[in-house]
Amino acid sequence: MQGFAYEAPSSLDALRARLAAAQGAGELTQVLAGGTDLLVQMKQGQRAPGLILDIKRVGETQALTVDGESLTIGASVPAAKAKAFPLVAEAFPGLAHAIDLIGSSQIQGRASLGGNLCNASPAGDTIPALIANGFEAQILTAGGLRTLPVEAFVTGVGKNALASGEVLLALKAPVPGPRSGDAYQRFTPRTEMDIAVVGVGARLTLDDAGVIASARIALGAVAPQAFLAEAAGAALVGTRGEPEALEAAAAAAMAAAKPISDKRGSADFRRRICGVLVKRVVAQALERCTTGGAK
């Protein structure tokens, strides 16, 4: 790794102040949470920051709370802790599964959802699940806070919407009501320790007649960044998730997918698997609408 300075501010103010100073001095600053992507990238020379700011000692980034309406997950909360949080496990089983797919048990002991999001890999497992669940990113700015929906936070391969001097502080989403369920599935050649060839997240909510009232389908690894496939969701609204509806959603998702060909799979293969996963994920989310999900 190329040389850098390491600092770990212990308060929001200290963090904000250090960021401002670094910006003023034109220091190439890199925020560190779990570091499971960052350290690998630095070892491989893909990133060479002059200053590492470890945010794990800033309390707000470690928050894991529910305030009635919404769930907040601090940006540096490790995956293992997040997936074990009762509300996440109960009301967001799809997200919990996505978190569980991040690397190994060892990686999950360190990797954070915030880091996974900021790293903005097209294949990042939690991102489609976060988008499907309507999470918004809470961003610390020089002046205060701003928020962005997760789908707007990721802007390209390894690119996010943070301006220089800004830091992702937390992720926040409404706690789902009744008759709602989410799901996430990815496709990889191995069962574990692999990078998604395709990832699909879904959040469905039914009306009291059992008709799909809202549907958010998010796709990963089939475009420069994970995104909300609105047409796929729209194809489900007003249906009960009948086979034709699933086919329509899959077709819409495949049409929206813009995959590339690389060592992990060809564009055609990805598009095709995308269609298969959309059907499987929607079916699973639908089942959770009735059997579980929100308490």
Added chain:
Amino acid sequence: MAKVHVPFDLRHLAEGAAVLELRGSCYRSLMAVLRDRYPALEAALVRDKAFVLDGEILDSPLLEAVAPDSEIHFLPRLGGG
């Protein structure tokens, strides 16, 4: 006379012969006879092949006695992982 089976891919060095009947009471005398008759064959065998006496691969044949009715094969050298 010991029966010496000439490896398929070296038969061109023995005028196409598949089997040679050679007189020799040990590895050394046998190879000496071979050297006189087919020097190129003898050289190739010593360089590239393992000596197999009556079904047994011998990595160190130099002191081996050969019976009049012995069967001799030569194989690609074996290693292993």
Added chain:
Amino acid sequence: MKVHVQTEVNGEAVEFLCDPTTTLLEVLRDNLGLRGSKEGCGTGDCGACSVELDGALACSCLILAAETQGRSVATIEGVATPEALHPLQSHLLKSAGLQCGVCTPGIVVAAKHLLEQDPNPTEEAVRYFLAGNLCRCTGYDKIIRAVLDAAAEMRGEAA
């Protein structure tokens, strides 16, 4: 500029000077002489360097040593007591759950963490939890059996 770090390793206070770029694995092996943690990949893909940091399972090759200031680190060297091996260690020996043995320290640290969370895991749970601990010799079979047997013994059941 070197960083001065005071931390705790296997219950003992330690301090060291290191470059900010130094990983915990490098400090454990080179500064502290604790070489039971192995580097198989340096990218968090093999698990041979597994340690616990404040009770969280992690790859020490992906932790900056400087991050451990004021924390506590547990390594393979702290698993056995002077009197006895940990049940995981004795069952790995009993069921020949190691061949070359280079992945074994990581397996022990990770499996110990698992059994502390879940004293009665299914075979599938053990396989998924240990998916980040690569072993190329055993085909995993005897490792998984050893973990299940150790769990049974630790629950007070006959393994």
Added chain:
Amino acid sequence: MSEAMDFKVIGTRPIRPDGVDKVTGRASFGADFSLPGMLEGAVLRSPHAHARIKSIKTDAALAAPGVKAVVTGADFPQVAAGAIEGGEGGGDFADLAGNVIARGKVRYHGHAVAAVAAQSRAQALAALALIEVEYEPLPAVLSLDAALAESAPLIDEGLMTSGLPEPATAPSNLASVIEMGNGDLEAGFAEAALIIERRYQTPTVHQGYIEPHACVGRWGQDDQAMLWCCTQGAFDVRSMTAKVLGQPVGSLKVIPSEIGGGFGGKTTVYLEPLALQLSKKSGRPVRMVMTREEVFRATGPASAATIDLRMGFSQDGKITAAEATMAYEAGAFPGSPVGPGTMCVFAPYRIANFRIKGMDVLVNKPKAAAYRAPGAPQALFATESAMDEAAEKLGIDPIELRLRNAVEEGDSAIYGPKFGPIGLRACLEAAAAHPHYTKAKDAGVGRGVAVGFWFNVGLQSSAEVHINEDGTVTVIEGNPDIGGSRASMALMAAETLGVPYESVRVVVADTETAGFSNVTGGSRVTFATGMAVVEASKDIIAQCCSRAASLWSTDEDMVEWRDGAVHPRPGVNVEATPLSLKDLAGQAGRMGGPLLGKASLNARGAGPGFSVNLCDALVDQETGQVQVKAFTAIQDAGKAIHPSYVEGQLQGGAVQGIGWALNEEYVYSPEGVMENAGFLDYRIPVASDLPMIDTQIIEVPNPGHPYGVRGVGETPIVAPLAAVANAVSASAGVRMTELPLSPPRVLEALDQA
């Protein structure tokens, strides 16, 4: 030896002598050693798959902070050609030297070009960036077809094909040709009621040991050198390194560390000569450790292969004729295991009419290294896939079809010699009766059967047995313990001497302490080194008998060794209480000195190993993903000295084979750069990918070993490729002939079905 032998400790499952060190992290592996004043070394590797080196400037690197030495190819002597002997299986010293560090030309991406030693690894890495190398890039040859094409770029301009009927007249990338044959091929095919003719392909794969290559080298002003390294054979490291450095063998001491896996990949040298040359220049000890990426780019791999197979069968399933044309990638220097491949391809069967052609082909990839039964998995993937297809088409049970053709004792192997006692039939019969085979398949699941074979080798081994004054035993041998061999050595010594297993300690010693032994490889250690341990123990027994006889004032033939003690022979009229090893050890000093037994040998009588694997696999018809649902490995071990570690070899080999079959492969860019040089994208199986691997050990004793041992380490990886492919083919309903069976490939096949 007799099958009726009843053993006291052999066949039991005690804890290995080195076990506690290995579960507590105390065991010292390649990267765990250090010396005072030690420098850290790093290697500059070629960014091109094929290029001429026009110039190398090292001044800036040498002047960089902390740098103490820089070496390039110019710092190493030209090494004369000469075959490398002893277990490595193919290869030439000149090529070895050329692979250790490039001279004039780089032949693959990752080929070592220069090396630096500095006070810290960071300084060494920084200095690498300051070395200026001017390359003239050349077109890269990345496939067998490209390498053999007319006017293909030449990787070695001087390479003349050997093994041709007429000497080659022009250089090419075809290093050598091997041919075997017998009978009348076309007559045989004319008889056939069914002919299977297909092309089978396997990818470049890596051994994938978890411990990267590592060593510490120290060169003295007296030109005496020391090497600490992780290797399968310290004596081979010594001879290879001495040759590459142009030094006498006796000036080099090699201390083998514990070894974190090898599978054949640690039977050669990469870093060792570089570390010593850097030490010589700097006057300091130098440690070199590869990164995982370097391991993938510059070591191993196993040859990719293309095999064109044609097999004829009579209506009742007898093989009437068989033909194979086998091309193996050698990598950038000659020496793929195509030779053994040609001998293995039809080895399990009686075939009167056959013709086999093998080709050793250069490509711009790392020089192929031995990998567990080198050459056999590729070969039998082809044959066992064809056997499976034939069974299906003839409507004959796949095990029955193999039984109808299986070789047995007295048959001539297709490669010439007659088989002694072998276990192929016993394995097939066990498979047919195995619950895995008799139980019904789950819906959609395909079941595959395949046979595996490996020769097993003997080679040279030495051992010493020291009896300590209290009767405890120290065994000294020279074979690194890669999978529990200390336990087998201790068991055989304990059995022979009639002492408890616990009283035997086994030391794997360095090249100045142990007698010469070839590599830990070729499945030879329990067989050959075990034989040396047994011989050395018998040497002790002879000394004990002679001393006891003198003590009892009688002749040696009046006494005998029984239950760990010397007894007067029954009916011999001497007043004597039996003398145990302990009794004699206690008085050794007063009876001519310590009891020390020795043996050194070139082991004869290695027994071939056969196996049968069963695999159940389920294909996801929508994604092409394969799940291995059940796997059973059955193998003839001759005699299992420590059954747990024999089972471990069967299970580990099975899973490496499953990885080879399903997801492992080198992915190359058009420029010849490996794109998946890490464990994230080079997908070896993880625990959650697998079921338990059931095993059954068959014991057809090998008469060539005092306790009936055959090697067991290599055969296990041979059958899984076809066993998995046959199961996948059955589940998918389409014949899979190219590995790996990755989801995209399976899905593509499903489309065509």
